[in-house]
Amino acid sequence: MTRHLAGDPFWGFGQPALTNFRRRATVDHHYEAFMKFIKSALAIMLCATSLPSAAQDAYPSRPVRWVVPFPAGGPTDTLSRVLATRLTELWGQTVLVDNKGGAAGAIGSDIAAKAAPDGYTVVLGTQSTHASNAIFFPSMPFDPVKDFQPLTLIGTACLGLIIAPTVPAATPRELVDWIGKQGGSVSYASASAGSSQHVAGELLVKRGNVKATHIPYRGSAAAHPDLISGRVSFMFDNLPSALPLARSGKVKVIAQTCAVRSPSAPDLQTMIEAGFPGFSIEGWYGIFAPAGTPRPIVDKLSADINRVLRQPEQLERWKTLGFDPIGTTPEAFGARQRADFGYWKQMIEFTGVKVE
Numbered sequence: 213m214t215r216h217l218a219g220d221p222f223w224g225f226g227q228p229a230l231t232n233f234r235r236r237a238t239v240d241h242h243y244e245a246f247m248k249f250i251k252s253a254l255a256i257m258l259c260a261t262s263l264p265s266a267a268q269d270a271y272p273s274r275p276v277r278w279v280v281p282f283p284a285g286g287p288t289d290t291l292s293r294v295l296a297t298r299l300t301e302l303w304g305q306t307v308l309v310d311n312k313g314g315a316a317g318a319i320g321s322d323i324a325a326k327a328a329p330d331g332y333t334v335v336l337g338t339q340s341t342h343a344s345n346a347i348f349f350p351s352m353p354f355d356p357v358k359d360f361q362p363l364t365l366i367g368t369a370c371l372g373l374i375i376a377p378t379v380p381a382a383t384p385r386e387l388v389d390w391i392g393k394q395g396g397s398v399s400y401a402s403a404s405a406g407s408s409q410h411v412a413g414e415l416l417v418k419r420g421n422v423k424a425t426h427i428p429y430r431g432s433a434a435a436h437p438d439l440i441s442g443r444v445s446f447m448f449d450n451l452p453s454a455l456p457l458a459r460s461g462k463v464k465v466i467a468q469t470c471a472v473r474s475p476s477a478p479d480l481q482t483m484i485e486a487g488f489p490g491f492s493i494e495g496w497y498g499i500f501a502p503a504g505t506p507r508p509i510v511d512k513l514s515a516d517i518n519r520v521l522r523q524p525e526q527l528e529r530w531k532t533l534g535f536d537p538i539g540t541t542p543e544a545f546g547a548r549q550r551a552d553f554g555y556w557k558q559m560i561e562f563t564g565v566k567v568e
Contacts, residue, residue, distance in 0.1 A: 271331055271508075271509050271512055272303055272305045272331065272332065273305070274305060274332065275305055275306040275307070275308055275332075276299070276303075276305060276306075276307045276308070276331070276332050276333070276334065277308050277310055277327075277332060277333045277334070278292055278295075278296050278307050278308060278309050278310065278334055278335075278336070279310050279312055279320045279321075279323055279324045279333065279334070279335040279336070280292045280309055280310065280311045280312070280313075280320060280335075280336050281312055281313065281317035281318070281319065281320025281321045281324075281335065281336070281337075281341055282311065282313045282317060282320070282403070282431045283311055283313035283430060283431040283433060283434065284311045284433070285431070285432075285433030286403070286431045286432045286433045286450075286453055287369065287432065287449075287450040287452035287453040287497075287533070287535070288336050288338065288497065289309070289311060289433075290452060290453075290533065291336070291366070291367075291452065291497060291533070291535060292309050292336050293309050294526070294529070295307075295366070295517065295520055295521065296308070296309050298520035298523065298526070299516060299517070299520055302516060302519070302520060303516070313430060313431055314430070316340060316341070316345055316348075316349075316404040316405065316406050316407060316567070317337075317338065317340055317341035317345065317404070318341070318345060318349065318352055318353070318354075320335060320341075321335060321337065321341045321342070321354060321356070322352075322353050322354045323335075324360075324500065324501075324502060325353075325354035325355075325359040325360060325502060325503075326354070326502070327502050328502070329361075329501065329502040329503060329504035329505040329506075330505065330506075330509070331501060331505055331506070331509035331510075331512075331513060333501070333502060334363065334499055334500065334501050334513065335360075335499070335500050335501075336497060336498070336499055337356075337360070337497075337498050337499070337500050338408075338495060338496065338497055338498075339408060339495050339496050339552055339556065340404075340406070340407050340408055340495075341356070342356040342357075342360070342498070342500065342549055343356065343549060343552040343553055343556055344406065344408065344411070344552070344556035344559075344560065345406060346553065347553070347556060347557055347560055348406040348560070348565075348566075348567040349406070349567065356549075357546075357549065357550065358503060359502070359503050360500040360501070360502065360503055361500060361501045361502065361503050361504070361505045361510055361542065362498065362500055362542045362543075362545040362546040362549060363498070363499040363500060363501055363510060363513050363514045363517060363542055363545070364498060364499055364513075364514045364517050364518055364521075364539055364540050364541070364542065364545055365496060365497075365498045365538050365539070365540040365544065365545040365548055366497050366498060366499060366517065366518075366521055366537065366538065366539060367496070367497055367521070367530070367535050367536050367537040367538045367539075368470075368494050368495065368496045368497070368535075368536050368538065369450045369451050369452055369474070369494075369495050369496075369497065369534060369535050369536065370450075370451050370468040370469050370470035370474045370477070370493075370494060370495070370534070371408065371409060371412050371448040371449060371450060371451070371454075371468065371469040371493055371495060372448065372449055372450070372451045372454030372455065372458070372465045372467070372468050372469075372477070372480070372534070373387070373412075373416070373446065373448055373465065373466050373467040373468070373469070373483070374439060374446060374447055374448070374449055374454050374457065374458065374463050374464065374465050374466075375387060375445065375446045375463065375464050375466060376439055376440065376441075376442040376444065376445050376446065376463065377440070377442070377462065377463060377464065378442040378445075379442075379445050379446065379464075381466065382464075382466060383466055383467070383481075383486055384416070384466060384467045384483060384486040384487070384488060385486060385487050387446060387466065388416070388420035388422055391417075391420065391422040391423075391424055391445070392420070392421075392422045396423040396424075396425075398422075398423075398424040398425070398445045398446075399424060399425040399426070399427050399443075399444045399445060400413045400417075400424050400425070400426060400427065400444055400445060400446045400447050401427050401428075401429055401435035401438060401439055401444040401446075401447040402426060402427075402428050402429065402435070402447060402448070403428075403429060403431050403432040403435065403449070404428050404429070404430070404431070405426075405428040405567045405568075406565065406567040407428075408448075408493055408495050409432070409447060409448045409449060409450075410426060410428065410565060411493065411556075411559055411560060411563055411565050412448035412469060412493050413426060413446075413447065413448055414426070414563040414564070414565050415491060415493070415559070415562075415563050416448075416488075416491075418562075418563055418564075419488055419491065424445075427444055432447075432449050432450065432453045433453070435447055435449075436457060436462075436463075439463055440462045440463060448469065448493075450495055450534070451468060451474060451476060451477060451533075451534025451535070452533040452534045452535045453534075454534065455476070455477060455532075455533070455534040456532075456533070465477075465480060466481075466486075467480065467481050467482065467483050467485075467486050468480045468481070468482055468483070469482070469483050469491065469492060469493040469494070470482060470492065470493075470494050471484065471492040471494075474534065474536055475531060475536060476530070476531045476532070476533070476534040476535065476536060477534060493559070496548070496552075497535075498545050498548075498549070499513070499517055501513060510542055511542075514541065514542050517539070518539035518540075521537050521539045522537065522539055
């Protein structure tokens with residue numbers, strides 16, 4: 213006989229019925245809990261799916277640090293400040309240019325390599341800082357490929373052959389002839405030991421079969437006063453830096469190093485045209501983020517930098533600066549960077565340039 217208990221909410225049901233009801237209730241409870249779990253999981257998955265887009269839309273939500281691994285006043289600084297100003301206007305967030313010069317660009321580049329990969333630190337790199345320096349300095353504290361995420365190749369620039377106003381030459385050939393008559397007393401400047409300017413200077417000396425002493429400076433701008441005064445007789449410098457200096461009348465630019473004339477200097481002969489076959493050196497500028505930066509932020513940085521780079525009102529300014537704007541995908545820039553390692557290795561071996 214089934215026993216019913218007073219106060220039992222299931223009074224009136226037989227024990228078997230009560231047991232079955234509780235079983236069904238337990239199953240129903242578990243089912244509801246299971247469905248709540250499924251709904252929660254789906255919600256989390258939907259949120260996770262939308263996170264990259266949301267993160268991209270929200271970026272940047274605070275100031276961005278733009279590292280320039282060279283002192284203020286040079287071409288990398290000038291280009292960076294123009295782009296930083298435009299990005300500040302586009303984002304409504306300040307883009308702070310932070311000059312960290314020294315060690316041929318390695319100090320600033322290392323700072324960027326070790327920064328948090330969150331999109332709030334980027335660095336302007338060159339063929340020196342992110343290609344040829346790895347050949348000169350195999351023990352650098354960072355890997356120029358593995359430690360960085362390429363964003364965009366913002367452009368290229370030829371080097372200009374600049375001579376002091378006291379040097380009696382109007383062409384590269386006349387310069388070489390004059391150097392040969394000075395008995396080894398001529399000196400030339402570069403932005404730093406191992407820079408593309410240094411390699412170009414040694415290439416001229418070797419091709420001309422003359423002697424000249426290399427004097428490295430802490431950036432192009434630091435060398436200009438000595439070039440103007442005649443303490444050093446010549447230097448190769450990026451056109452964005454060389455052309456404004458020449459227009460001031462303080463120095464003379466007598467040739468450029470690209471294989472064909474840059475659109476920014478159509479009237480300036482190339483070294484090849486001046487009688488130096490194969491003398492072709494082209495520098496590049498690109499923007500990198502630390503490796504591991506989320507892809508949505510990488511894509512936004514690349515797209516927005518390219519956007520301000522190609523603003524119609526900026527194109528004439530780039531031309532005036534001697535800079536040829538490009539703008540690429542991260543993948544295309546990475547391919548260009550890797551290809552340059554082989555090119556600069558051959559050039560450095562030929563010139564015999566060494567950095568102590």
